[in-house]
Amino acid sequence: MSQLPNSLDELRRAFGPHLNLAPPGGWQADSVPDKLVKTHCCFCGQQCGIQLKVKDNQVIGFEPWEEFPFNKGKLCPKGVKRYLQGNHPDRLTKALLRDEHGFAESDWETAMARTAAKIQEIQAKHGPHSFAVLSGVSMSNEKSYLTGKFARLGLGTRNLDYNGRLCMVSAGAGNKRAFGVDRAANPWSDIEGTDLIWVQGSNVAECSPITTDYIWRARDKGARLIVVDPRITPIARTADLVLPLKPGSDCALNNGVLHLLHKWGLIDWAFVKERTNGFEQALEAVKDCTPEWTSELTGLPVAAIEQAARWWGEAKSSMLLHARGIEHQSKGADNVSSCINMVLATGRIGRPFCGYGTITGQGNGQGGREHGHKCDQLPGNRDIENPEHRAHICKVWNCTDEELPRKGITAQEIMNAIHAGEIKGLMLLCFNPVVSLPNTDFTREALSKLEFMVGMDFFLSESMQYADVVLPSALQEEDEGTTTSAEGRVIKINKAVDCPGDARPDWQIMVELAKRLGKGRFFDHFDSSRSIFEELRKASSGGTADYGGITYEKIEQNMGVFWPCPTEDHPGTPRLFEGGKFFHPDGKAKFYPTPWRPAMEVVDADYPVWLTTGRVVFHYLSGTQTRRIGFLVEQCPHPYLEIHPRLAERYGIAEGDPVEIESRRGAMVLPAKVVTTIRPDTVFIPYHWTSKLAANQLTARHLDPVSKIPEYKVSAVRIRKTTPDRYSPELAELQRMAYEARSNQPDIPEQVF
Amino acid sequence: MALVNEEYGFFIDPQRCIGCRACVGACAECGTHRGRSMIHLDEMDRLASTQTAPTVCMHCEDPICAQVCPADAIKRTEDGVVHSSQKPRCIGCQNCELSCPFGVPIVLSGLEQMLKCDLCYDRTSEGHKPMCATVCPSQALLYAPKAQIEGLRKNKPLREFTIGTLQVKTRNAVMVPDDEAPLHLDAALLISGGF
Numbered sequence: 001m002s003q004l005p006n007s008l009d010e011l012r013r014a015f016g017p018h019l020n021l022a023p024p025g026g027w028q029a030d031s032v033p034d035k036l037v038k039t040h041c042c043f044c045g046q047q048c049g050i051q052l053k054v055k056d057n058q059v060i061g062f063e064p065w066e067e068f069p070f071n072k073g074k075l076c077p078k079g080v081k082r083y084l085q086g087n088h089p090d091r092l093t094k095a096l097l098r099d100e101h102g103f104a105e106s107d108w109e110t111a112m113a114r115t116a117a118k119i120q121e122i123q124a125k126h127g128p129h130s131f132a133v134l135s136g137v138s139m140s141n142e143k144s145y146l147t148g149k150f151a152r153l154g155l156g157t158r159n160l161d162y163n164g165r166l167c168m169v170s171a172g173a174g175n176k177r178a179f180g181v182d183r184a185a186n187p188w189s190d191i192e193g194t195d196l197i198w199v200q201g202s203n204v205a206e207c208s209p210i211t212t213d214y215i216w217r218a219r220d221k222g223a224r225l226i227v228v229d230p231r232i233t234p235i236a237r238t239a240d241l242v243l244p245l246k247p248g249s250d251c252a253l254n255n256g257v258l259h260l261l262h263k264w265g266l267i268d269w270a271f272v273k274e275r276t277n278g279f280e281q282a283l284e285a286v287k288d289c290t291p292e293w294t295s296e297l298t299g300l301p302v303a304a305i306e307q308a309a310r311w312w313g314e315a316k317s318s319m320l321l322h323a324r325g326i327e328h329q330s331k332g333a334d335n336v337s338s339c340i341n342m343v344l345a346t347g348r349i350g351r352p353f354c355g356y357g358t359i360t361g362q363g364n365g366q367g368g369r370e371h372g373h374k375c376d377q378l379p380g381n382r383d384i385e386n387p388e389h390r391a392h393i394c395k396v397w398n399c400t401d402e403e404l405p406r407k408g409i410t411a412q413e414i415m416n417a418i419h420a421g422e423i424k425g426l427m428l429l430c431f432n433p434v435v436s437l438p439n440t441d442f443t444r445e446a447l448s449k450l451e452f453m454v455g456m457d458f459f460l461s462e463s464m465q466y467a468d469v470v471l472p473s474a475l476q477e478e479d480e481g482t483t484t485s486a487e488g489r490v491i492k493i494n495k496a497v498d499c500p501g502d503a504r505p506d507w508q509i510m511v512e513l514a515k516r517l518g519k520g521r522f523f524d525h526f527d528s529s530r531s532i533f534e535e536l537r538k539a540s541s542g543g544t545a546d547y548g549g550i551t552y553e554k555i556e557q558n559m560g561v562f563w564p565c566p567t568e569d570h571p572g573t574p575r576l577f578e579g580g581k582f583f584h585p586d587g588k589a590k591f592y593p594t595p596w597r598p599a600m601e602v603v604d605a606d607y608p609v610w611l612t613t614g615r616v617v618f619h620y621l622s623g624t625q626t627r628r629i630g631f632l633v634e635q636c637p638h639p640y641l642e643i644h645p646r647l648a649e650r651y652g653i654a655e656g657d658p659v660e661i662e663s664r665r666g667a668m669v670l671p672a673k674v675v676t677t678i679r680p681d682t683v684f685i686p687y688h689w690t691s692k693l694a695a696n697q698l699t700a701r702h703l704d705p706v707s708k709i710p711e712y713k714v715s716a717v718r719i720r721k722t723t724p725d726r727y728s729p730e731l732a733e734l735q736r737m738a739y740e741a742r743s744n745q746p747d748i749p750e751q752v753f
Numbered sequence: 754m755a756l757v758n759e760e761y762g763f764f765i766d767p768q769r770c771i772g773c774r775a776c777v778g779a780c781a782e783c784g785t786h787r788g789r790s791m792i793h794l795d796e797m798d799r800l801a802s803t804q805t806a807p808t809v810c811m812h813c814e815d816p817i818c819a820q821v822c823p824a825d826a827i828k829r830t831e832d833g834v835v836h837s838s839q840k841p842r843c844i845g846c847q848n849c850e851l852s853c854p855f856g857v858p859i860v861l862s863g864l865e866q867m868l869k870c871d872l873c874y875d876r877t878s879e880g881h882k883p884m885c886a887t888v889c890p891s892q893a894l895l896y897a898p899k900a901q902i903e904g905l906r907k908n909k910p911l912r913e914f915t916i917g918t919l920q921v922k923t924r925n926a927v928m929v930p931d932d933e934a935p936l937h938l939d940a941a942l943l944i945s946g947g948f
Contacts, residue, residue, distance in 0.1 A: 301945045
């Protein structure tokens with residue numbers, strides 16, 4: 001049984017998070033490296049180029065990589081301190097087995113043998129699909145690809161899904177139905193030369209910091225910036241127009257803009273008629289979306305809505321960028337379509353400085369969502385239910401159609417099925433659902449019901465605490481491979497150091513496990529990341545995400561290659577849709593009508609305040625890595641409640657007061673951060689923490705019917721001022737850790753200069 | 754080629770600052786700093802705005818820290834860089850810390866030496882930009898040829914400051930937006946329906 005073996009306090013003592021504060025050997029150690037390894041940051045989809053300083057098989061620091069064209073040496077604080085995830089006191093270096101006292105270290109053989117036996121036992125008793133895999137896209141393309149193949153052919157289960165389900169799937173669904181392909185349409189260099197930048201639901205400064213410089217370079221040449229977000233984020237502070245709309249009303253705003261574009265005659269009819277389908281239906285859906293209607297739903301002034309529509313309609317060139325703000329909704333895919341409709345109606349896509357893109361969030365959020373890591377997908381962004389697509393993959397994988405499972409269920413649905421007792425066993429890697437799925441209590445209950453769970457991770461994340469067997473896996477810098485950045489640029493991750501102890505790359509663990517499960521014939525030929533990539537090339541060939549012509553050497557020679565790249569002599573495709581050619585069979589783009597519908601939960605008399613959640617610049621996703629790095633914890637040790645002074649006044653709340661926030665799922669107590677930069681009817685909580693400090697205690701398991709993304713960005717809550725004794729003890733512990741980081745001034749050197 | 758010369762300028766643009774503290778973190782990683790950052794980054798007034806501002810040494814033409822140093826321990830080199838106090842001379846009196854109009858120098862008790870930004874002498878002398886200006890994601894900290902700044906930025910460089918009765922001329926520049934630059938501080942003023 002996957003009950004927690006110890007108290008949370010005991011687990012924390014044994015496995016952290018503890019802080020890594022200094023490089024190996026301390027600040028006075030010799031800092032001259034043996035070598036510099038050119039690679040990329042592991043945190044976020046920007047995938048900034050970075051050089052890791054390596055000495056004695058340890059990463060001891062970083063050096064900017066100014067030649068890499070995307071970021072030219074620029075890094076956010078996560079990138080600057082990323083090296084401190086190595087040589088970390090919490091690092092798992094031995095397999096762990098659950099016993100009645102907690103976790104005990106195990107030799108590799110025992111752990112693997114037990115894992116294989118339990119998988120076979122559960123599948124024999126309950127069928128192959130009773131064992132599920134939940135994975136993640138902070139992993140390389142090679143690991144993502146192999147996870148898909150391992151689940152289908154190693155385990156024979158259809159129930160594989162990934163944490164991109166909490167990240168990129170709304171954008172993917174909206175892009176595929178509009179363009180027939182799922183990738184940002186432009187290289188980021190197109191941002192620099194554009195006239196108008198429309199950013200919607202993207203806290204660019206904190207979640208994709210390098211993009212701020214692209215936006216500013218455009219603004220310095222005269223571009224206008226419009227920012228749509230319930231909060232005045234740092235990039236919005238100086239924008240030309242800020243539209244702080246009600247949470248969950250994005251589609252209403254975009255429908256209102258399309259309505260005005262049509263009314264004012266600002267449609268590019270030549271483009272619409274020649275290069276698109278479905279405009280009439282899209283127009284029909286917005287015919288009643290007058291500025292007054294839009295104002296009512298969005299809480300924005302009519303004049304601001306009209307100004308935005310006017311600027312959008314009259315721009316000569318434009319880039320529309322969005323992110324999780326619009327995608328983390330129960331109409332996430334429709335929000336995306338409503339943005340794309342604005343782009344298509346004005347015909348500004350597929351040429352220099354004109355385009356559109358979602359800003360991918362996770363490290364390999366782009367590449368990891370292309371090669372069969374999803375419940376309904378095969379490599380090359382193929383459809384697992386399409387007979388031709390299946391035939392291609394069966395040929396590459398040398399398996400029969402019967403051996404290849406069909407479509408499974410999505411991440412939250414897998415957790416629901418575990419909770420319902422339908423799925424009995426789980427392999428979990430690169431995913432921390434206890435922090436990242438909505439309704440934390442439900443997730444903990446579900447994991448407690450598993451008959452067997454095996455996890456692979458480098459730290460014992462809050463979710464891994466439920467595992468029966470934990471296999472220590474590799475950090476990004478301990479293996480080579482490729483990732484694909486937010487631009488669609490395939491780049492090379494280079495190995496800097498060896499895995500410590502018994503830890504090894506996830507792909508090696510899966511290959512070995514497949515052999516033990518009697519499926520070695522599908523995996524025996526994999527002896528390196530490169531060998532996996534060579535098969536990925538063949539598997540993706542002919543798909544929309546075509547990597548056929550990409551090689552490791554070509555990536556390094558060109559500082560990345562943009563897919564599609566079908567042949568080795570093909571230069572890659574930085575800008576999609578040039579000449580108005582889209583990926584649907586008829587070559588045209590498709591408008592998708594987006595009739596208004598409200599969020600699954602709206603404010604009412606009982607829960608009168610909107611809650612929205614998001615990231616801070618100092619942490620990455622569920623915080624498994626960044627909550628262990630001293631500098632980052634010092635800057636932002638714990639969550640807080642952002643609240644407008646007008647709302648705070650109604651409840652008698654002052655800066656720093658403890659506030660209880662309660663939804664229909666749960667309640668938590670956080671200190672108030674009183675700021676004028678958020679709508680007065682809305683509060684905000686960053687989501688990187690766990691247990692009683694997890695924002696997802698409050699969020700609901702409401703899913704988008706198309707993308708199955710949870711509605712993290714819209715919940716209804718009630719708030720009240722409370723007393724400090726209601727704070728979770730974890731808050732004090734995190735404040736203590738921040739103090740530890742702050743007061744851990746390095747030793748005084750004898751001579752500095 | 755050394756990048757510390759008359760041709761190159763350091764431009765600080767708080768309008769772009771996103772408060773990420775990459776500069777603070779990276780400064781501490783710089784070869785000789787050994788975990789100590791020489792940059793301050795301040796939230797101006799978080800209640801009212803997300804505005805943050807980095808403070809690096811402005812490298813004054815006639816540095817006040819050097820003027821007030823009783824031990825003559827603070828030197829400005831010909832390239833315009835004002836350096837940390839010279840260890841053998843420094844008496845740790847903190848005059849420099851107290852007098853700097855920008856609040857830059859830090860005197861470490863125990864070390865008895867004043868430490869401050871030296872424009873990454875070890876990096877700039879070897880042809881690199883200073884560490885903070887290399888990593889800054891929004892390029893609120895910019896190191897670039899002075900002659901190019903007009904083409905690069907709309908904001909105007911300011912190198913002369915009046916602080917109380919002091920007139921200060923600096924090597925580094927603060928970038929100043931024009932009066933028309935938009936600024937959004939209170940979401941309550943941008944919504945309809947009132948609250």
